[in-house]
Amino acid sequence: MPASPLLEVSDLSKRFPVRGSRSLVHAVDRVGFSLQAGESVGLVGESGCGKSTLVRLVTRLLDHTGGEIRFEGQEIGAIPSAHFAHRPERAKIQMVFQDPTDSLNPRFTAFDTVADPIRHLAGVSERRLLQDRVAEVADLVRLPGELLGRYPHQLSGGQQQRVGIARAIAVSPQLLILDEPTSALDVSVQAVILHLLAELRRRLGMSYLFVSHDLNVVRLITERVMVMYAGRIVEVGPTAEVFSRPNHPYTRALLSAIPTFDPNSRRERIRLPGEPQSPIDPSPTVCRFFGRCPEGFDRCAREMPALRHLGGDRHVACHLLDRDHDGEGPSE
Amino acid sequence: MSTAVLRMARAGRYVVLGNPLTFGAFLMLAGLVTLALFGHWIAPYDPLATAVGPRLAPPSTTHWFGTDHLGRDILSRVIVATRLDLLIAISAVTLSFAAGSAAGASAGFYGGWTERIVTRIVDTIMAFPLFVLAMGIMAAVGTSVMNIVLTVALINFPSYARIARAEVNVRRNAGYVEAARLAGNTPRRILAVHIYPNCLPTLIVQASMNMGWAILSAAGLSFIGLGVRPPTAEWGIMVSDGSAFMMSGEWWVSTFPGIALMLAVLSFNLMGDGLRDLIDPRRRS
Numbered sequence: 231m232p233a234s235p236l237l238e239v240s241d242l243s244k245r246f247p248v249r250g251s252r253s254l255v256h257a258v259d260r261v262g263f264s265l266q267a268g269e270s271v272g273l274v275g276e277s278g279c280g281k282s283t284l285v286r287l288v289t290r291l292l293d294h295t296g297g298e299i300r301f302e303g304q305e306i307g308a309i310p311s312a313h314f315a316h317r318p319e320r321a322k323i324q325m326v327f328q329d330p331t332d333s334l335n336p337r338f339t340a341f342d343t344v345a346d347p348i349r350h351l352a353g354v355s356e357r358r359l360l361q362d363r364v365a366e367v368a369d370l371v372r373l374p375g376e377l378l379g380r381y382p383h384q385l386s387g388g389q390q391q392r393v394g395i396a397r398a399i400a401v402s403p404q405l406l407i408l409d410e411p412t413s414a415l416d417v418s419v420q421a422v423i424l425h426l427l428a429e430l431r432r433r434l435g436m437s438y439l440f441v442s443h444d445l446n447v448v449r450l451i452t453e454r455v456m457v458m459y460a461g462r463i464v465e466v467g468p469t470a471e472v473f474s475r476p477n478h479p480y481t482r483a484l485l486s487a488i489p490t491f492d493p494n495s496r497r498e499r500i501r502l503p504g505e506p507q508s509p510i511d512p513s514p515t516v517c518r519f520f521g522r523c524p525e526g527f528d529r530c531a532r533e534m535p536a537l538r539h540l541g542g543d544r545h546v547a548c549h550l551l552d553r554d555h556d557g558e559g560p561s562e
Numbered sequence: 563m564s565t566a567v568l569r570m571a572r573a574g575r576y577v578v579l580g581n582p583l584t585f586g587a588f589l590m591l592a593g594l595v596t597l598a599l600f601g602h603w604i605a606p607y608d609p610l611a612t613a614v615g616p617r618l619a620p621p622s623t624t625h626w627f628g629t630d631h632l633g634r635d636i637l638s639r640v641i642v643a644t645r646l647d648l649l650i651a652i653s654a655v656t657l658s659f660a661a662g663s664a665a666g667a668s669a670g671f672y673g674g675w676t677e678r679i680v681t682r683i684v685d686t687i688m689a690f691p692l693f694v695l696a697m698g699i700m701a702a703v704g705t706s707v708m709n710i711v712l713t714v715a716l717i718n719f720p721s722y723a724r725i726a727r728a729e730v731n732v733r734r735n736a737g738y739v740e741a742a743r744l745a746g747n748t749p750r751r752i753l754a755v756h757i758y759p760n761c762l763p764t765l766i767v768q769a770s771m772n773m774g775w776a777i778l779s780a781a782g783l784s785f786i787g788l789g790v791r792p793p794t795a796e797w798g799i800m801v802s803d804g805s806a807f808m809m810s811g812e813w814w815v816s817t818f819p820g821i822a823l824m825l826a827v828l829s830f831n832l833m834g835d836g837l838r839d840l841i842d843p844r845r846r847s
Contacts, residue, residue, distance in 0.1 A: 333737030350746030
């Protein structure tokens with residue numbers, strides 16, 4: 231493994247104030263992970279677990295409330311997001327958004343949309359150079375050149391998302407963050423876009439941070455996966471290993487919810503009882519998953535499990551693994 | 563590009579043909595603009611010349627709308643007044659559109675102190691009955707066309723500021739705004755280039771609906787003697803001049819400028835309704 235990762239996040243937190251009180255919503259809570267150059271890492275978890283907040287911190291659209299974000303060894307987390315537009319790192323971290331109808335300006339043609347980052351981040355203002363570069367990028371995402379003059383409402387969902395991808399890769403970023411890039415698309419278009427994304431990574435050598443709640447998509451496109459629950463990362467590991475042998479009870483529940491096509495392999499679905507704990511001022515000494523965890527025991531209510539290295543490239547934040555080793559019995 | 567124009571034209575034809583009221587309003591506005599531009603040549607008599615006919619003559623073939631107490635031709639005066647009334651209304655609406663939408667958009671985008679200051683100003687203006695506020699200001703600053711324009715602009719400022727603030731606010735966190743930040747746009751550029759143009763349709767509809775009201779405000783101020791001064795031809799003053807003769811039976815002195823005023827306001831309002839339908843079909847009634 232190379233010594234210096236492309237992106238290194240440590241102890242990253244984002245707490246939002248609750249209007250009219252002193253309480254805080256712990257959207258992202260002391261998250262740490264790293265991403266190598268050229269690597270594709272998945273980030274999975276249910277709605278509201280903090281995935282979107284985490285990627286907005288990493289893309290520097292949001293300011294964090296604690297921790298560090300190192301990009302190519304450079305600490306970029308402390309730069310106010312309002313000033314980040316002028317930093318050289320701005321072009322290197324780009325993002326593809328979930329819903330292309332929302333992320334494309336309805337009054338911008340496809341050309342204007344793709345040219346926008348080239349103008350501001352690459353400093354190209356000459357019309358001809360701009361046209362050349364936009365045509366080149368459109369070709370990369372296989373967007374027919376005659377569509378460049380169209381407005382978003384004149385494009386199909388798949389074409390819109392190609393424009394979104396073209397905009398993101400127009401300034402040759404090193405880290406591309408994909409925030410559920412296919413969840414707003416038809417299934418048939420999803421496959422095409424996913425293949426395009428896989429191909430682009432090979433050709434351009436970008437790193438991906440791929441956010442999704444569609445586990446099949448994550449399995450297809452990522453090498454490593456991080457599982458997030460209630461603002462914390464609960465499990466990290468090579469995608470194939472995590473999918474075949476999940477260590478965290480939440481990961482197991484999540485994987486058991488993947489629909490299968492084989493009617494004979496009726497896997498046991500793990501149902502999670504109850505509601506997730508409130509993200510407002512959660513107790514720092516209780517595991518976030520406690521109460522919903524089918525295997526929780528008394529230690530889970532006394533101590534927050536830390537993310538620990540298990541050997542190989544696997545990490546998990548759960549007391550169960552200790553219990554199996556120490557022989558400490560379940561609470562029942 | 564040409565397809566977009568074609569689509570607009572097709573949508574416009576649909577709204578116009580499917581909505582004869584809007585079409586009528588459009589024709590009427592076209593007529594008003596013609597009168598405003600060429601009224602001085604169209605008018606049969608000099609609007610300011612007295613005794614071009616007998617005093618208080620009823621409508622006849624020589625004086626279609628009759629004459630007033632100074633023997634001036636009312637038709638000529640009604641025609642010539644169009645320019646002044648429209649000019650006041652358009653300048654006032656343009657001014658409040660520009661100032662109100664800029665202030666409102668900044669408030670909705672930046673929040674914080676900017677928003678607090680703008681909403682306080684808006685609330686302060688709205689705390690008064692608007693026409694009474696206009697009367698007070700005109701009484702204080704004195705009557706001139708410039709002052710009428712500024713006063714009418716001021717009392718219309720809140721509606722633009724509020725709409726712009728709300729429109730910008732709902733778009734502030736849209737995906738394309740985040741994308742614009744990723745593309746290296748500065749906040750000011752994001753507001754001016756990415757957000758504000760998307761709010762324009764709503765604001766333009768508001769301006770069109772507001773135009774009738776601006777004419778009415780200007781004429782109203784003149785009617786009570788706080789606006790344009792006589793002998794200038796202006797609908798409000800003419801209605802006011804004629805009101806003294808209503809009781810003695812010379813109805814035409816007030817009625818014709820009043821009808822002109824009513825038609826102008828009506829056509830602007832119908833036009834605004836039609837525009838709103840064109841831009842936002844969901845609110846079609």
